[in-house]
Amino acid sequence: MATGQSVALVTAAAGAGIGAAVARRLAHDGLDVVVTDAHERRCHEFASALAHEVGRPTSAYHLDVTDHAQVRAVISEVVAERGGLDVLVNNAGWSKIEPVAEMSLETWQQCLDVDLTGTFACMRYALAPMIAGGGGSIINISSIAAWEMSTEHGAAYSAAKAGVLALTRVAAAENGVHGVRVNAVAPGLIYNDFLRKIYPEKFFSDYLSDKAFLSRIGEPGDVASMVSFLASDEASYVTGEVFTVSGGVSARG
Secondary structure, eight states, rough: OOOSSOEEEEESSSSSHHHHHHHHHHHHHOOOOEEEEEEEEHHHHHHHHHHHHHHSSOOEEEEETOOHHHHHHHHHHHHHHOOOOHHHHHHHHOOOOOOGGGGOOOHHHHHOOOOOOOOEEEEEHHHHHHTTTTTTEEEEEEGGGGOOSSSOHHHHHHHHHHHHHHHHHHHHHHHEEEEEEEEEEEEEOOOOHHHHHHHHHHHHHHHHHTSSSSSOOOOOOHHHHHHHHEEEEETTTOOSSSESSSSSSSOOO
């Protein structure tokens, strides 16, 4: 059933990081948010909690963005039930850091399948209903890894995120005539508790002293604020752009 509200679909939205913050912010902005995630139980739990928080239903769909048939089916169902799709936030990502000389083809392919081809697949099936509805906003989550010369990100992740930027620009050029805006957000280090399992404390202290202009590490809400702007009418003349949310790190890259 159509809700009368703008409908936003956010991929990989049920974790503790950017996706959940984006979904929460858009819901508080008044959008009808559809939460998707590859972790089915966590997806439904987050959607239930968000619905309680904002006082209205929030839908949840299990979605693996590497399964293109599933991507098509989920987007089709969302459009059929809600009467359209206005905002797509491509947040799904995966990374495993291995040096190029030692990287397995499986690592390379998985990273591209999730980060780049998954973004393409979601855009591919979201564009038709957006065009039919007279427009929309697609926001792709990239990374400063797309251009930063560093061993911190891994070549597969950096290559995939650079591809997301090219995909964003071409899609913006193709679809502006239809009223569809396509932009990207490139975060720097955005904190979540999982990072403590990957990096030692020195990594965070060095980041603050050697990289960031601001005296803190980014929070998921910082990215969500940028996405909120790009999804809104305030950004109605903005397309094909890349916005960094990095605390100044990208300015030193």
